[in-house]
Amino acid sequence: MGVRDQILLLLxxxxxxxxxxxxxxxxxxxTRSSLSKYISLLKKDGYRIESSRRRGYLLxxxxxxxxxxxxxxxxxxxxxxxxxxLYFTETDSTNIRAKDIAARGASEGTIVLSExxxxxxxxxxxxxxxxxxxxxxxxxILRPKIAPREAPRIxxxxxxxxxxxxxxxxxxxxxxxxxxxxxxxxxxxxxxxxEMSTKGERINYVVAGLGLNVHTPRFPxxxxxxxxxxxxxxxxxxxxxxxxxxxxxxxxxYYEVLQSIGFxxxxxxxxxLANIVGQRVTVETIDTEYSGEVQDIDNDGALILKDKTGRxxxxxxxxxxxx
Ligand code: BTN
Numbered sequence: 334m335g336v337r338d339q340i341l342l343l344l345x346x347x348x349x350x351x352x353x354x355x356x357x358x359x360x361x362x363x364t365r366s367s368l369s370k371y372i373s374l375l376k377k378d379g380y381r382i383e384s385s386r387r388r389g390y391l392l393x394x395x396x397x398x399x400x401x402x403x404x405x406x407x408x409x410x411x412x413x414x415x416x417x418x419l420y421f422t423e424t425d426s427t428n429i430r431a432k433d434i435a436a437r438g439a440s441e442g443t444i445v446l447s448e449x450x451x452x453x454x455x456x457x458x459x460x461x462x463x464x465x466x467x468x469x470x471x472x473x474i475l476r477p478k479i480a481p482r483e484a485p486r487i488x489x490x491x492x493x494x495x496x497x498x499x500x501x502x503x504x505x506x507x508x509x510x511x512x513x514x515x516x517x518x519x520x521x522x523x524x525x526x527x528e529m530s531t532k533g534e535r536i537n538y539v540v541a542g543l544g545l546n547v548h549t550p551r552f553p554x555x556x557x558x559x560x561x562x563x564x565x566x567x568x569x570x571x572x573x574x575x576x577x578x579x580x581x582x583x584x585x586x587y588y589e590v591l592q593s594i595g596f597x598x599x600x601x602x603x604x605x606l607a608n609i610v611g612q613r614v615t616v617e618t619i620d621t622e623y624s625g626e627v628q629d630i631d632n633d634g635a636l637i638l639k640d641k642t643g644r645x646x647x648x649x650x651x652x653x654x655x656x
């Protein structure tokens with residue numbers, strides 16, 4: 334773990350009390366002057382840290398940080414988030430970190446969280462806007478016993494899990510846009526990036542990455558108007574820790590359904606939340622554009638579209654626009 338992250342975790346453990354400079358320097362083995370440099374970096378990212386020559390350092394408003402200790406407290410899951418939680422104040426992308434530890438054997442249910450991402454990634458090599466402490470950037474490692482071609486099921490399951498979380502906690506009207514956009518009032522509130530590694534005909538691991546805009550007050554010009562946050566929609570600050578815990582619980586429950594009963598109940602719920610069957614849409618894939626009426630979401634999570642000549646197309650990846 335980086336020095337910055339260690340400092341933050343120790344200050345957070347202080348729960349609103351002063352932590353002495355000596356204690357910090359000793360626990361992390363840094364000099365006073367480098368400690369003060371790291372504190373400046375944290376302050377620059379907006380962490381409200383008070384300094385006193387005599388008393389040391391005090392972290393204000395620690396309660397909304399996604400630190401492992403707070404995530405575990407009152408977490409209602411059996412496996413997810415119960416073992417390893419990898420936490421960063423800053424990282425390139427939680428999906429990159431998760432793939433790295435999954436390749437080295439991290440177990441199912443391991444999660445990676447960061448307060449900020451410098452290379453947050455979306456689908457189609459887009460960026461995911463990831464300012465410090467405004468969103469939830471969470472990657473979950475799974476080792477599902479399904480065939481690689483069935484992996485899109487995990488994307489749909491993840492979309493259902495976050496939609497349920499938002500419906501039960503925020504009171505917002507949430508819709509899913511195939512395959513993995515979560516919308517509120519037609520704007521994007523959350524996105525999902527699932528990545529997988531296979532071993533022959535088996536899945537080695539899937540990383541389900543979730544980006545949820547929670548406190549974001551505004552977005553960069555290119556996405557302003559298309560993206561939204563819970564704060565922008567409700568005017569309220571929702572606690573990120575509680576949102577992350579609720580999401581892990583929904584995800585684990587649906588994941589257990591997938592493994593024990595199968596995909597059908599998830600597909601049914603997805604269809605209710607997406608309300609897309611029967612709609613006229615255009616789907617842009619990497620090389621083709623299809624227009625027509627959505628007939629179904631099949632058992633692998635693919636979109637079945639009937640074009641105006643009556644021909645059916647089975648589409649696995651793409652961007653949907655309602656017509
Ligand atoms: C999309 O809608 O394009 C998908 C966005 C996914 C963003 C999340 S944030 C956590 C995880 N780490 C990443 O780099 N991306 C995903």
